[in-house]
Amino acid sequence: xxxxxxxxxxxxxxxLDPQTYAIAFEEGTERAFTHPLNTEKRxxxxxxxxxxxxxxxxxxxYESGSGWPSFYDVSTSDAVETRTDFKLSVPRTEIHCANCxxxxxxxxxxGPRPTGQRYCTNGTVLDFRPEGKDG
Numbered sequence: 396x397x398x399x400x401x402x403x404x405x406x407x408x409x410x411l412d413p414q415t416y417a418i419a420f421e422e423g424t425e426r427a428f429t430h431p432l433n434t435e436k437r438x439x440x441x442x443x444x445x446x447x448x449x450x451x452x453x454x455x456x457y458e459s460g461s462g463w464p465s466f467y468d469v470s471t472s473d474a475v476e477t478r479t480d481f482k483l484s485v486p487r488t489e490i491h492c493a494n495c496x497x498x499x500x501x502x503x504x505x506g507p508r509p510t511g512q513r514y515c516t517n518g519t520v521l522d523f524r525p526e527g528k529d530g
Contacts, residue, residue, distance in 0.1 A: 396476075397496035399446060404495050407445050418517045419445055419497035422480075422489070427462025430518030438526035440470065446495035447522065450474050451514065459506070459513055464521065466514040467506045475514070477502060490514060 397404060408420060417423040432441070441451040441464070451466040451474075459465035469475045473493055480487045480501065490499045499516045506513035 397492075398494045399496075407495060411445065415444055415519055419520050422482075422498045423517075424500075425463075425517050425519050429462075430464070432464045432518035432521055432523055433462060435464070435523055437523075440524050440526075441466075441516075442522040442524060443492040443495060443497055443499075444520050444522045445497040446492060448474060448492055448494040450492065450499070450521070451516070453523075453526075457507060459515065461513070461515055463500060464516045464518050465506070466516070467508075467510045467512055469514065475499065490516070492520075 408416060411419065418425060437453065439453045440449050441453070442449050449470045452470050455466045455468040457465055457467060475490045476493045478489045478491065480489045487501050490502050491497060492499060497520055499520055501515050503513045503515060504511055
């Protein structure tokens with residue numbers, strides 16, 4: 396369950412552009428290999444574009460070949476929540492911002508060590524803040 400109130404989430408939703416809203420709250424997906432954050436290599440932190448909660452560290456980012464920004468771990472254990480997605484013939488595990496509930500993408504058990512996880516995210520719902528900048 397999101398930590399923010401329904402009123403706070405409604406206020407944040409009202410300020411989103413249509414593409415971000417569609418991915419974050421209608422569980423859409425951007426096309427693979429189209430978002431600049433897929434190839435971002437600088438040190439820093441990836442935050443939720445909706446509520447600004449820190450989600451992933453650039454330290455945990457890797458090139459998965461999937462076409463979406465991929466991470467093998469989250470910034471903190473309570474940053475992301477999961478739900479089972481039955482939209483395709485095979486169940487998948489969705490990832491959502493634990494603070495506001497925004498849909499981020501999916502997590503798969505085919506990532507690198509040490510976690511073996513691949514948090515496959517939509518760059519559209521991420522706000523990258525380079526190291527040394529407050530954003």
